[in-house]
Structures are given as C-alpha cells and as structure tokens.
Amino acid sequence: MKENTVSPESFFLAAKQSEINTIIELKSMLRWVNLICEFIHQLQRERGLSNRLLVGGGEKTKQQRVEQLRLTDDAFEAMKKGLTVVHQSALEGTVSAKLLNLIASALLALEGLNRLRTDIENDKYQPVDATTSYNRLIENLLLIVFEVADHATDPEVTQGLSTLFHLIQGKELVGQERAWTVVGFARGSFAPRLCERLERVNHQQVEIFSGFQQTARPELNAALSQLESSELIADFKQMRALRDKLREGQQVNPELADTWYEKATLYIDALHALEIQAMNQILTLCDNRVDLAKRNRSAAQEQIALLTGLKTDSGEPVGSGLLNAANPSHPVQTLILEQRKQIQALTNDLQQAKEALEARKLVERAKAILKENLNLDDDAAYRTLQKSAMDQKLPIQQVALAIIEAYKRSTYR
Secondary structure, three states, X not given: OOOOOOOXXXXXXXXXXXXXXXXXXXXXXXXXXXXXXXXXXXXXXXXXXXXXXXXXXXXXXHHHHHHHHHHHHHHHHHHHHHHHHHHHHHHOOOOOHHHHHHHHHHHHHHOOHHHHHHHHHOOOOOHHHHHHHHHHHHHHHHHHHHHHHHHOOOHHHHHHHHHHHHHHHHHHHHHHHHXXXXXXXXXXXXXXXXXXXXXXXXXXXXXXXXXXXXXXXXXXXXXXXXXXXXXXXXXXXXXXXXXXXXXXXXXXXXXXXHHXXXXXXXXXXXXXXXXXXXXXXXXXXXXXXXXXXXXXXXXXXXXXXXXXXXXXXXXXXXXXXXXXXXXXXXXXXXXXXXXXXXXXXXHHHHHHHHHHHHHHHHHHHHHHHHHHHHOOOHHHHHHHHHHHHHHHOOOHHHXXXXXXXXXXXXXOO
C-alpha cells in the first residue's frame, strides 16, 4: 500500500507521523528556550555586579563586571543565533503570532542594554533604578519562555515545563533579593521601603517554590531539598536571617555586602544547575516520546500491511466493502478507534497539566496589564494583585483573570 494514496490507512498513518513532527518541533523550540534561560542567568549575574558597583564595589567589582559583560554578550549572541531557527519556522507558519510578538518586544527592549550599561558605568543610575531596569529586560524574556508551553501537546512535557518555569521564576526572585540586599548592606542600613520590598520578594519565593514542589518529579524535589539543607546554602540563610532581624535605622557593617553577594551567588548558581537538570529532563522526555511514536507508527504500518493482505474464504480482502452499520468491523477501524481513545486520554491529561501552568501565566499577564496601564514596576504590580486578592478573599489567579477580562472589554469597545 502506498502511503501517499488518499485512503483511511494513509490518513491514519499521517496522524501517527503528525505526533512525531509535533514533538520534534517542540524539542527544537526547547533548545532555543535553553539558550534564553542561559542568557537570563548571565543578565542576572550582570545585574548583581552592577548593583554592587553602584554602591561602591571598588576595583575588584569593576573587573568582575567587565568579565561578566563579556559572558552576557556571548550568551546574547548564542540566543540570537538560536532565534534564527524560530524566524525560519515563522516564515513557514508554524509559530504563533503571540510568541513572535513577545520575541520582537524582548529584542526591542534589549536594544537599550548598552545604554543602560554606559549609564551605570557613569554613575547615572541609582542602584534600585538599575535593578528595576534589568528586571524589565529579564521579565520580557520570561514571557517568551512561558508562551512556549502552549506549544506542548504532551501532558508530561507540559508538567515538566511548568516545573521549569516555577524554578526560573524562583531563581529570578532570589536574584532580585541578592540585588536589593546588596544595596542595604553596602549603605550600612536598610530603609523601611527596602525592607518591605525584600519581605514581598521572599513571600513570592515561598509561593513560587511551593508551585515547583507540586509539579516537579521526585528526583528534582529531592535535589532542591538537598540543596536547601546543604552547608553551601547555610551561610546564605544565616545572612538572610541577620538581615531580616535588622530594625529601622539599625547600622550594619558595609563590608557584609561582598560576603552577601558571594553567598547569594552560590545559591543562585546552584539553582541554575537545577534549572539545567529540569531542562534536560524535558529534552530526554521528548526524545523518549519521539522514539515511542516512531515505534508505534512502524507497528501500525506493519499491522495495516498484514490486515490488508489477508483474504477471506471467498478470496475477498478482509474488511472489504463499505464501513457502515452493516459492516462495522473493518480492521483499520479498530486501529482508528484505538488511536482516538489515546488522543482523548492525552487531551484530558494535557488539560489538567496546563491548568496549573495557566494559573501562573494569568498572574504574569495581569501584572503586565497593571504595569502598562498604571505605570507600576513589577513589585508594585504584584503587590496590587495580592492586596486585591486578600481584600476580596479570592485566589490571586481569579483576580488576575478578572483584570485580564476587564482589559479585553475596554480594548474592544
């Protein structure tokens, strides 16, 4: 039987091939998502060193930052090279307009990176403002990573992506904590506004890492637990506890800024290693799915060839004749119905996996709307969402959805 003929068999096998193509395309997208994650990590390191420089980091910090700028630029070039694949897929119509728009927005924002660096070197930025500027660049990149999940059609892959996104966001919040805390230690005291900001960032960390634990595979949860209880992180947590005990106006040794930065960086680098492990899990899962789909397609092809080659006692092919109420037992029909059940089960599992991820995405979308329309930064937008949820005694994602729907209605008036 020729696969390119217009027949039930050819379309059944085409459906099998479509499963393979979808997973291969997703894995291709994940490769450049991996490059985006690496670029985000280097930007986070650059943000920390820039803050340290702005609060009097000295010649050592200056030299470390120069080296970090090179690493960031290398990661940026690698990311842009990876995006050429996305651009080619866009020309072929296989990438959503929303994802392409997010990429365009992120690249446009990154055009201001060199100016930001120059202004920091010329001491034209306050540390808090510099941190906020880096946060916005990173946020645009995170939105791209979030959107890729909509291209996943396998529930386990979607769950893996949800785990990865929680981890990326958690690491970003720790990076912000590193940046804000450096300011306080370097200045010798923590202003009330800075203490409030750190309290909110830590609260968000608890929420995000809780989401990670709910979606992560046992080995990733075990790895995070091992990290959190390790001696590597003990000093970081001790310094965090010291900082949290400081009262308004209480003085602290400015030399602790360097120690804090080093301990926080060790923690962030360890989270980055966990991030790489999570991504490798997803890529391996994709490989396993492709291998399984290929084996299933080959088995189906062999089964169809066998069935269509069989003859009845009268010499007619098995299952010949119209497939209708009088003849419901065509052998290919059994295969089609079996595949239909598999697709339905997969769809149900996928829906459950995406619900958890969608809740996180709703919060991010609502924050973006609040920032754009109320001229808020990321922290203030989240605080507004959180307060509204507490006042209304509603889950934060439900409040986020209401904001998104209200924005849509106002846009289309």
